[in-house]
Amino acid sequence: MTPKATPEQIDAYLALFANNPYNAMVAIKEHVQRRSAVTSESISAPSHSETAIITAQSLTKTYKLGRQRIQALHDVSFTIYDGEFVALTGASGSGKSTLLQLIGGLDKPTSGEIIVNDTNLNHLPDAKLSTFRNKTIGFIFQFFYLQPFLRLSKNIEVPSMFAHTKRSIRRLHVKELIERVGLAQQAPQLPKQLSGGQIQRAAIARALMNNPKILLADEPTGNLDSTNSRAIIELFKQIRAEFGMTIVLVTHNPEIAALADREIQLKDGTLI
Numbered sequence: 055m056t057p058k059a060t061p062e063q064i065d066a067y068l069a070l071f072a073n074n075p076y077n078a079m080v081a082i083k084e085h086v087q088r089r090s091a092v093t094s095e096s097i098s099a100p101s102h103s104e105t106a107i108i109t110a111q112s113l114t115k116t117y118k119l120g121r122q123r124i125q126a127l128h129d130v131s132f133t134i135y136d137g138e139f140v141a142l143t144g145a146s147g148s149g150k151s152t153l154l155q156l157i158g159g160l161d162k163p164t165s166g167e168i169i170v171n172d173t174n175l176n177h178l179p180d181a182k183l184s185t186f187r188n189k190t191i192g193f194i195f196q197f198f199y200l201q202p203f204l205r206l207s208k209n210i211e212v213p214s215m216f217a218h219t220k221r222s223i224r225r226l227h228v229k230e231l232i233e234r235v236g237l238a239q240q241a242p243q244l245p246k247q248l249s250g251g252q253i254q255r256a257a258i259a260r261a262l263m264n265n266p267k268i269l270l271a272d273e274p275t276g277n278l279d280s281t282n283s284r285a286i287i288e289l290f291k292q293i294r295a296e297f298g299m300t301i302v303l304v305t306h307n308p309e310i311a312a313l314a315d316r317e318i319q320l321k322d323g324t325l326i
């Protein structure tokens with residue numbers, strides 16, 4: 055049985071969405087409806103819309119390293135639809151992290167276009183790019199680390215501290231997300247007291263803090279055993295079903311990739 059949102063949570067969501075350009079009430083209503091409609095079938099069923107949310111057109115990325123030029127991506131084009139869960143795979147050095155950085159607006163392509171949530175990222179000045187990232191993207195980085203001296207709850211709160219959200223509302227949201235990823239008991243602990251799987255759950259909670267539309271995860275199961283890896287993928291699927299977000303997940307592991315709706319494969323910087 056999925057619990058309904060409490061009036062307190064609804065207030066918190068209202069405040070969180072207050073600065074967003076779309077209607078707060080609609081967003082809350084949709085989330086509450088989705089939550090109550092989530093069943094075990096809807097979690098595993100691929101359920102995305104026909105609306106493109108990420109479009110890459112002839113993306114090329116060349117890094118300059120002294121005199122050397124490294125072509126990390128070459129003529130990469132694809133479309134990812136709103137609500138899709140896509141696995142991005144390929145050997146080490148094939149360009150996966152580079153592509154994720156372009157999708158997330160952390161870096162710009164050398165040529166080609168990247169359109170995310172109806173915004174052409176090439177045309178955004180840096181200040182607007184950072185607003186775009188805060189509002190639209192949740193990152194789980196390949197080398198995710200928690201601040202060793204901050205308790206888990208504080209670590210998760212950090213990204214929202216820059217988003218002008220009231221402290222009491224932030225705390226409520228942190229509490230909800232920590233419970234959501236199954237770490238309520240670990241909230242007061244320091245990172246060194248957490249397992250690898252718990253750290254990945256913390257990374258997911260932190261990425262969800264600003265209610266992103268798109269979750270980008272770089273090898274979130276990289277150093278986990280197969281049981282913990284599957285549990286993390288299940289958590290992603292539940293979150294997708296509840297929040298209706300789009301997920302792009304980088305993995306080396308074909309078994310993990312097979313759990314996504316679709317696989318996009320890179321080889322030496324090109325799609326195969």
Ligand SMILES: Nc1ncnc2c1ncn2[C@@H]1O[C@H](COP(=O)(O)OP(=O)(O)OP(=O)(O)O)[C@@H](O)[C@H]1O
Pocket residue numbers: 117118119124125126144145146147148149150151152153196
């Ligand atoms: N900042 C950078 N400067 C120069 N070269 C880079 C930079 N980042 C990545 N590269 C190069 O671009 C290519 C693609 O790297 P990328 O990190 O995207 O690969 P990857 O598929 O994520 O690999 P892995 O699975 O090992 O994480 C590699 O040859 C890499 O050495």
Ligand SMILES: [Mg+2]
Pocket residue numbers: 150151152196272
């Ligand atoms: Mg990488």
